[in-house]
Amino acid sequence: MGGQKHDVVQFPHILQDNVMLKGSCLCGAITFTADGTARDPVACHCTQCRKQSGHYWAAVQVMDHALNVTGAPTWYAASDKAKRGFCPACGSFLFWKGVGDPSTGIALGALDGPTGLHLERHIFTADKGDYYDITDTVPQQEQQT
DSSP states (O other): OOOSOOOOOOOOOOEEEEEEEEEEOSSSEEEEEEEEEEEEEEOOOOHHHHHHHSSEEEEEEEEEEEEEESSSEEEEEEESSSSEOOTTTTTOOOEEOOOOOOTTEEEEBBBSSSOOOOOOEEOOOOOTTOOOOSSSSSBBBBOOO
């Protein structure tokens, strides 16, 4: 992630057990569900997330075995550390997958209905755009730890 190459880091942070998340891309060609544990809702301000999403990107990690995707996302390897999944029809950025990581980040903005999730961290704030400020009380990390 980011303009520089960043190491993929496992997310041992906040866990929310027994969630059922459901979402889709803008056009509905790709839908997904995730059942189980959602981990570490974050807002990523790295250069790559900003360029792909048009702003910062908010996501939550779910285990791959709990993620069911209908439709065929297109995957783009933005670096040798991770790839990003998006809808080839409408362009919605839906997934972030670290190489060798047993979980996938799913876009919080693509989720349907109330989720009960809350951001736990802002990451890569050193790379954030100069056109906005982070004014909430959620902890900030200049890089990811």
